[in-house]
Amino acid sequence: MSAVLVLQTARRRDVADDAALGAVARALFPANVVAATADPDRTSRAVDLPVVPATSASLLRLMTTVDTLVVLGGRPLQADAGTETLGLSAVYSVATAYRLAGKRVALVGVGAGETTGRGGRLVRQTVLGSALTVLDSDASAAHVASVGVPPPFRVGPDLAWLDLQAPPPPPAPHGPVRLPVGSDELSAAGGAAALATLLRPVLDAVRAQRPSAGDVVVQARRRGESAGDDLDAADAVAAALTATGAPATVEPAATTLSTRRDELGRSGFALCGDPRTMMAAAAAAVPVLGWAVDARGRAAARELEIPLVGAADELPGGVDLAVETAAGRAGSVHSAARRHVAAAGDVLDLLTLLVSEGDAAAHPAAQGASTTTSAPGVEGRPAPSGLRPPGVTR
Known part of the structure; x- marks a missing residue:
């Protein structure tokens, strides 16, 4: 053996x-x-x-x-x-x-x-x-x-896709607007105030187009040694959004990737800034909009057909069109996620062959x-x- x-x-x-x-x-x-x-x-x-x-x-x-x-x-x-x-x-x-x-x-x-x-x-x-x-x-x-x-x-693709093969939860149009955030992407975005300034117009557009969506939930991204930093980041973003008139609450990080997918799937709308929360949102078939902080995040959004705000390749119609497009693309984004799952399986097959000679x-x-x-x-x-x-x- x-x-x-x-x-x-x-x-x-x-x-x-x-x-x-x-x-x-x-x-x-x-x-x-x-x-x-x-x-x-x-x-x-x-x-x-x-x-x-x-x-x-x-x-x-x-x-x-x-x-x-x-x-x-x-x-x-x-x-x-x-x-x-x-x-x-x-x-x-x-x-x-x-x-x-x-x-x-x-x-x-x-x-x-x-x-x-x-x-x-x-x-x-x-x-x-x-x-x-x-x-x-x-x-x-x-x-x-x-x-x-x-x-x-x-x-x-990331082999973590293989943990996202189960069907997504039923749509939850009355669910919260979920914003996963970690300290790394918050720093890259310029801090809590800068991120709140970027996302407040997005939240206004979500409210206008999807009035059934619930409150804003800012969720820490990671557990373990990064949990404290990410909870602090989530607290800072929630406070900054609340100060702009968009009340937000904070939740701790999901315990597993599939749990993250399910939590996003029970949301009315998702705002994701890093590739691994984007992948969970795509697998959840929830309307998702990306806020770009680095090249890897922008590349992940393009591969998954997730519209972006705050990037050079942002849709020319601004946040209103971006939110509308995100709602309309939930199905195609989920199809892109399924393709990534299949490709991850191919990579794992090759590794299995190597190990078994x-x-x-x-x-x-x-x-x-x-x-x-x-x-x-x-x-x-x-x-x-x-x-x-x-x-x-x-």
Whole structure:
């Protein structure tokens, strides 16, 4: 029976990280799965797996007991920005040690950022030595290409989508207007007052077009170590909205990604500012409008056909048209969510094949691929596996 170590490098965990980890563990059963995260105790309670700290020492101690290292999600292929519990140099060192010990290494759903010099070389060597690489976005693929890794690349959705396969709850037109928020996106938006200024016209438009919608509920986004910061952020936004004449209450973060989806589904309207609350809202089939704070949020909104406010690609008709469009697009946004669920299943199939040493060419997920090529390994060595499919997964 094979043993797999799943490393999640994100320093501030979201319930979607737990969902992705749980999906991998279920798919790889009966393999023995051990996780490494920034918050081992909470992760272990959430997914019922053995979990160790995501440190180089912990990972290297486990090297003799596992067959495959899977780096799952996060943004490990970027210069250290403080968002990851293990930086690029540490990820490269650990991955290289595993490969030299004859272990398989996979990068699944990982993000990349702009790197130069030594950082670019570490990204290139880490990716070229991976038996399976699935990047999280076209932007990440562009960054990887810029450091000399030859395209094409496989780009796939967040495996957390697999926790959102159940049908959405019944529509709730009288439900609250729900606004999930975390401290990160609040800071990127310029603070509570700036966000309230952006969203107050949106709330007025929602009230005018959907008078049955309930009160505003500002919900903290994350639990665990980030819970306090996110609750403070939610409190600040609720106070700022209330000061503008839009009374708002605060709720704690959802306990799981599927619970987040259900809470959004029982809402009359949703306002989301980060990709992982957008994904839950899309799966809930609730009218949803995105407030863009960074490139990743804007990209997620475009992929899911969610209209945006506060961005260069905002609809030209302003907030009134944006709210009207959000209400009309709930069905198509949910269809986009279903496509992401299916594509996430394809990525998980490839990972399962790698762990079981299967032949990708014989698997349905690989049918129709133009070619399957082996990329060179680090410093001219062969890659550990031929399972390195080109092309784009969506």
